[in-house]
Amino acid sequence: MLGFVLRRLGYGLAILVGVNLFTFILFFSVNTPDDMARLNIGGKRVTQEQIEKWKTERGYDKPLYYDAGKAGAQRVTHTILWERSVSLFALDFGRSDARQAINIGHEIKVRMGVSLQLALPLFILQVIVSVAFALLLVFFRHSRIDFWGVVLCVLMLSISSLFYIIVGQFLFARLLKLVPMNGFAPGLDAAKFLALPILLSLLSRLGGEARLYRAMFLEEMGKDYVRTARAKGLSEGRVLGRHVLRNALIPIITSAGSYLPYVFLGSLVFESFFGIPGLGAFVIEAITGQDFAIVRTMVFLGALLYIASNALIDIAYTWVDPRVRLQ
Amino acid sequence: MKFVLLWTDLALWLLTAAVLAYAWRVKAHANLRATWQRVLRDPVAACAGVVMALFLLVTLADSLHLRRALPTADGSVVYDTRTLSALDLLLARQIAMREVSYSLPLGTHGFNKEGLEDAAGAVRRDYPRLQFGGAHLADPATQWADDVARRAGTGLLGGLAAALALATLIVAGLARRHGGWRPALADLAADRTVYPLRAILLTLAAVLLLAGPVIALMPHYHVFGTDRTGNDVLVQALKSVRTAFVIGALSTLATLPFAVLLGVLAGYYKGWVDEAIQYVYTTLSSVPNVLLIAACVLMVQVFFDKNPDLFETAAERSDLKMLMLCLILGLTGWAGLCRLVRAETLKLRELDYVQAATAFGVGDLRIMARHIAPNVMHLVLITVVLSFSELILYEAVLTYIGVGVDPLMNSFGSMINLARAEMSRDPVVWWSFAAAFGFMVGLVLAANLFADGVRDAFDPKSRLARSRLLRRRGADA
Numbered sequence: 001m002l003g004f005v006l007r008r009l010g011y012g013l014a015i016l017v018g019v020n021l022f023t024f025i026l027f028f029s030v031n032t033p034d035d036m037a038r039l040n041i042g043g044k045r046v047t048q049e050q051i052e053k054w055k056t057e058r059g060y061d062k063p064l065y066y067d068a069g070k071a072g073a074q075r076v077t078h079t080i081l082w083e084r085s086v087s088l089f090a091l092d093f094g095r096s097d098a099r100q101a102i103n104i105g106h107e108i109k110v111r112m113g114v115s116l117q118l119a120l121p122l123f124i125l126q127v128i129v130s131v132a133f134a135l136l137l138v139f140f141r142h143s144r145i146d147f148w149g150v151v152l153c154v155l156m157l158s159i160s161s162l163f164y165i166i167v168g169q170f171l172f173a174r175l176l177k178l179v180p181m182n183g184f185a186p187g188l189d190a191a192k193f194l195a196l197p198i199l200l201s202l203l204s205r206l207g208g209e210a211r212l213y214r215a216m217f218l219e220e221m222g223k224d225y226v227r228t229a230r231a232k233g234l235s236e237g238r239v240l241g242r243h244v245l246r247n248a249l250i251p252i253i254t255s256a257g258s259y260l261p262y263v264f265l266g267s268l269v270f271e272s273f274f275g276i277p278g279l280g281a282f283v284i285e286a287i288t289g290q291d292f293a294i295v296r297t298m299v300f301l302g303a304l305l306y307i308a309s310n311a312l313i314d315i316a317y318t319w320v321d322p323r324v325r326l327q
Numbered sequence: 328m329k330f331v332l333l334w335t336d337l338a339l340w341l342l343t344a345a346v347l348a349y350a351w352r353v354k355a356h357a358n359l360r361a362t363w364q365r366v367l368r369d370p371v372a373a374c375a376g377v378v379m380a381l382f383l384l385v386t387l388a389d390s391l392h393l394r395r396a397l398p399t400a401d402g403s404v405v406y407d408t409r410t411l412s413a414l415d416l417l418l419a420r421q422i423a424m425r426e427v428s429y430s431l432p433l434g435t436h437g438f439n440k441e442g443l444e445d446a447a448g449a450v451r452r453d454y455p456r457l458q459f460g461g462a463h464l465a466d467p468a469t470q471w472a473d474d475v476a477r478r479a480g481t482g483l484l485g486g487l488a489a490a491l492a493l494a495t496l497i498v499a500g501l502a503r504r505h506g507g508w509r510p511a512l513a514d515l516a517a518d519r520t521v522y523p524l525r526a527i528l529l530t531l532a533a534v535l536l537l538a539g540p541v542i543a544l545m546p547h548y549h550v551f552g553t554d555r556t557g558n559d560v561l562v563q564a565l566k567s568v569r570t571a572f573v574i575g576a577l578s579t580l581a582t583l584p585f586a587v588l589l590g591v592l593a594g595y596y597k598g599w600v601d602e603a604i605q606y607v608y609t610t611l612s613s614v615p616n617v618l619l620i621a622a623c624v625l626m627v628q629v630f631f632d633k634n635p636d637l638f639e640t641a642a643e644r645s646d647l648k649m650l651m652l653c654l655i656l657g658l659t660g661w662a663g664l665c666r667l668v669r670a671e672t673l674k675l676r677e678l679d680y681v682q683a684a685t686a687f688g689v690g691d692l693r694i695m696a697r698h699i700a701p702n703v704m705h706l707v708l709i710t711v712v713l714s715f716s717e718l719i720l721y722e723a724v725l726t727y728i729g730v731g732v733d734p735l736m737n738s739f740g741s742m743i744n745l746a747r748a749e750m751s752r753d754p755v756v757w758w759s760f761a762a763a764f765g766f767m768v769g770l771v772l773a774a775n776l777f778a779d780g781v782r783d784a785f786d787p788k789s790r791l792a793r794s795r796l797l798r799r800r801g802a803d804a
Contacts, residue, residue: 014606015606015609015610015613018606018607018610019610019613019614022610023614023622026622026623026626027622027626030626030629030630031626031629035629035633039629154772154775154776154779155768155772157775158716158768158771158772158775159764159768159771160720160723160724160739160743160767160771161720161724162723162724162727162743162747163743163764163767163768166743166746166747166750166760169750170750170755174751181751215789219788261615262615265615268617268724268728269724269727269728272728273747283617283618283621284728284729287621287625287728287729287730288729290625290628290629292625295618295621295622295625296622298618299614299615299618299619299622302613302614302615302618303610303613303614306612306613306614306615307613
């Protein structure tokens with residue numbers, strides 16, 4: 001067990017180093033600090049002096065990868081790469097490049113809470129509704145209900161989530177006036193703002209998920225233990241609910257688990273459409289504002305969450321299937 | 328006139344050539360032929376394939392680009408800065424029919440009131456007549472309904488005639504093998520043909536019946552209305568098809584070199600090669616996809632902004648940007664397929680025929696190229712067709728976020744993006760949105776259904792999930 005944990009940690013760390021190096025090279029080789037300064041200061045005529053000042057303020061006044069002017073270890077440590085990486089790994093995300101007032105770490109902490117309020121209920125509902133719908137289809141397999149259910153699934157997964165949002169907003173917020181169009185309020189008031197995005201997000205993913213789960217269940221249905229269960233005289237509902245569902249949990253966990261990072265990172269599209277000030281909206285702002293410090297931080301955070309959720313998935317495997325051992 | 332070969336044009340034509348070459352190969356190999364026959368015998372997949380082929384036709388028509396020579400005083404040759412495609416030439420009339428602003432589908436008047444001066448010189452606020460839409464009508468209030476009905480009726484009849492002609496053609500083709508015209512017609516009507524020709528015919532007839540009225544109305548009306556700047560929405564939707572196709576097809580294609588090469592290498596050599604390749608793709612897939620794409624696109628944008636004189640025309644610039652987007656989607660999206668190919672190669676390399684080849688002293692490279700790569704191709708094919716529709720949907724999201732295709736370029740994403748603001752206007756401007764919705768769902772649905780057919784034919788395991796109601800008589804299980 002200890003060996004497993006250590007190996008997982010080591011591998012995770014190696015991946016984080018890789019991600020960090022990759023994004024650093026990607027960002028800084030095309031876009032030197034001088035370019036970033038020019039872009040952020042804006043205007044046609046930017047003096048070298050302004051650029052130097054901008055760089056010093058943000059700590060970009062060093063060589064990128066290697067400082068030949070220094071001696072010993074400082075050759076490597078007195079560089080942007082080293083300083084940025086060390087601070088990232090210490091989870092000190094610094095400040096936004098474009099707007100110095102924004103402390104990225106603080107912003108993430110606040111916004112992640114908001115994102116969680118949207119994404120956590122969504123995640124739980126998503127799994128329950130998709131599994132229930134898929135089980136329903138499997139229960140009525142090879143009948144008309146199953147056929148039209150699958151047709152519905154294919155149709156639903158062929159429609160872009162943007163269409164769901166626009167039509168949903170139009171229908172529920174504008175015509176029926178059931179919920180506000182967009183916006184957010186902290187506390188319990190959030191419910192009325194979050195109801196519509198949760199519903200629409202649920203719908204937009206239901207088709208694909210339900211179809212996937214249906215195929216997984218059908219694969220299990222062909223196995224011997226199902227026949228045994230039926231031979232024992234169990235009702236079809238019991239066979240499905242107790243035996244098939246349990247055995248299909250592993251692929252379900254794998255597929256649902258891939259959404260886990262987004263439970264924390266939030267949904268880019270839904271948050272920006274509904275004006276919810278979560279992490280997703282933060283990223284979109286950073287992308288449109290070309291704020292590289294924020295994008296780099298979010299990439300790092302995303303990788304961190306991915307590694308963490310993969311570890312969680314592995315633990316969940318042992319929990320649903322005692323035969324699986326962590327080693 | 329000068330022909331222009333944009334990068335994506337080149338890629339699309341090469342792709343078409345590759346598909347034809349593949350078809351040739353399928354024809355030569357009994358095995359592959361049998362599997363593809365299974366796809367084509369599946370009525371849903373065959374119909375979806377037909378619809379896809381129609382969309383491909385639009386795409387290819389939109390991929391022949393040229394620049395007109397402009398008349399100059401001194402006889403030297405100067406080319407227009409606008410790059411036109413064959414589709415633009417076909418739709419030249421619709422493109423020239425540019426109004427001032429919004430107008431309803433088939434409308435004769437503008438959507439917004441304006442101050443108009445009547446004959447007496449008094450100014451009143453009313454809806455202005457459109458410059459082109461229904462301009463041939465003297466009094467739209469009384470003539471409009473008749474005119475539209477007459478033209479639509481003519482178009483419908485034309486569509487019907489074309490459908491009947493098509494049916495005759497099919498029956499004529501069947502006649503020899505089915506023993507005369509009458510039995511051929513009976514077999515077609517009762518769906519007793521080798522391929523689901525009845526379903527294909529019905530699909531084509533539906534398309535023709537829809538297209539007939541649209542084509543008949545097009546010269547005098549904006550069938551899908553006009554957008555904020557007065558451009559015909561139908562033209563935009565048709566031109567968006569190419570963007571969707573390019574993104575869907577080229578992006579998946581861009582994943583293949585990495586996925587197949589690295590997957591086979593990792594699976595074949597195992598050991599540290601495998602470890603290294605696994606590390607690379609785990610690292611790539613650990614970053615949320617949208618973020619990774621956004622980061623890469625931002626970099627390309629910065630590079631383009633720094634080198635503005637790289638391109639002669641705006642079309643070349645937005646085209647290269649789209650190609651870069653495809654490459655980025657490819658570079659960031661190969662992990663899934665690579666994982667599959669690696670797993671399959673691990674299995675294949677232990678099989679007897681590979682072991683035999685090794686024993687005969689066949690080199691590693693040759694084994695991988697001749698014995699392993701061909702046997703993972705079914706995975707590649709399934710992934711390619713499955714991700715095609717996903718990528719089209721993805722393009723819309725990316726364009727919304729601002730890292731998709733160039734705003735100058737027609738795409739479903741940019742149409743939806745504008746529709747967002749239009750849907751919150753009062754009264755609501757819905758036709759742009761509806762047109763984008765119709766075309767996009769049509770394309771994605773066809774792609775999804777076709778992909779399902781291909782997967783069922785190439786992956787026996789997936790056939791389990793197939794509904795029995797869809798099975799045709801005579802088609803194998």
